[in-house]
Amino acid sequence: MKRHTLLSALFLIGVVNTLTLSVCQAQGGIRSVNGALGDVNTGVRSLFPTVEKLSAVVMAIIGVIAAIKVYSKWSGGDPDVRETAMQWFGALIFASIVLVVIESVFSPK
Numbered sequence: 001m002k003r004h005t006l007l008s009a010l011f012l013i014g015v016v017n018t019l020t021l022s023v024c025q026a027q028g029g030i031r032s033v034n035g036a037l038g039d040v041n042t043g044v045r046s047l048f049p050t051v052e053k054l055s056a057v058v059m060a061i062i063g064v065i066a067a068i069k070v071y072s073k074w075s076g077g078d079p080d081v082r083e084t085a086m087q088w089f090g091a092l093i094f095a096s097i098v099l100v101v102i103e104s105v106f107s108p109k
Helices: 002-026 033-076 081-106
Strands: none
Touching: 033 081
């Protein structure tokens, strides 16, 4: 779980860094940091609906995989079916709450 969080944070930092560099280069090199960050903010906000849809698709795929794993443990008679189900579905609930919070911060206004 920590590995996925770290990868997500690195991905977000990379996207912001790439957008900042591309905006600075497109404007002829040197620009004020506030202007470049404002442009990056606008760029990230415009990309958010696509990221939101992609996140929903990824969460749906993870939900299907979780259901299959829980069913296979249940039909196999494993004693820790409840624990496995709570872990998978708790992670999905957490991801959906994080998506709602991020939406409130980055959604286009």
